[in-house]
Amino acid sequence: MDSHEIFLIYARAANGTIGFENRLPWHIPKDFRRFKAMTMGIPMIMGRKTFESLPGLLPGRRHIVLTRHDAWSSEGAEVVHGVAEALSIARQANATGEIAVVGGSAIYDVFRPLAKRVEVTEIHADYEGDVFMKPLENEWVEAAREDHEAEGGAPAFSFVTYTRAEQSA
Numbered sequence: 001m002d003s004h005e006i007f008l009i010y011a012r013a014a015n016g017t018i019g020f021e022n023r024l025p026w027h028i029p030k031d032f033r034r035f036k037a038m039t040m041g042i043p044m045i046m047g048r049k050t051f052e053s054l055p056g057l058l059p060g061r062r063h064i065v066l067t068r069h070d071a072w073s074s075e076g077a078e079v080v081h082g083v084a085e086a087l088s089i090a091r092q093a094n095a096t097g098e099i100a101v102v103g104g105s106a107i108y109d110v111f112r113p114l115a116k117r118v119e120v121t122e123i124h125a126d127y128e129g130d131v132f133m134k135p136l137e138n139e140w141v142e143a144a145r146e147d148h149e150a151e152g153g154a155p156a157f158s159f160v161t162y163t164r165a166e167q168s169a
Contacts, residue, residue, distance in 0.1 A: 011024065016135070029154070120160045145159070146159040
């Protein structure tokens with residue numbers, strides 16, 4: 001039995017937007033802090049475009065980049081070309097703990113069947129976007145919710161933890 005828990009983490013606008021022009025279309029400091037707290041010290045699996053959208057290497061985390069581009073590389077990225085390879089490196093990096101999948105949408109789609117939970121910042125506003133996520137289907141149930149009012153130019157949002165329905169029974 002694998003003792004690693006794979007989880008997805010992302011922010012999603014009410015209309016499904018998760019990105020626009022290779023960046024987040026909103027600025028929510030509390031969301032950045034939550035992301036940092038939930039990913040610190042654990043390996044993160046992401047796609048190439050997500051890696052390239054980061055402001056730089058995020059301290060205290062391994063950056064495992066899944067890409068189809070054989071010749072692509074970037075300092076600080078551990079480049080892989082398949083799900084099994086990504087998971088192997090993540091498991092070696094973190095003997096028994098969590099593995100975070102941090103984007104983008106195609107990477108989430110590939111890892112969703114393997115995930116035990118999904119951490120979503122549900123933004124209570126619509127945003128223009130070019131990358132979208134569908135709402136989670138009924139195989140996922142809400143396990144925790146923390147609501148936040150709009151403040152300082154940031155929209156209202158909720159931190160929501162979803163777990164697989166069969167885990168909650």
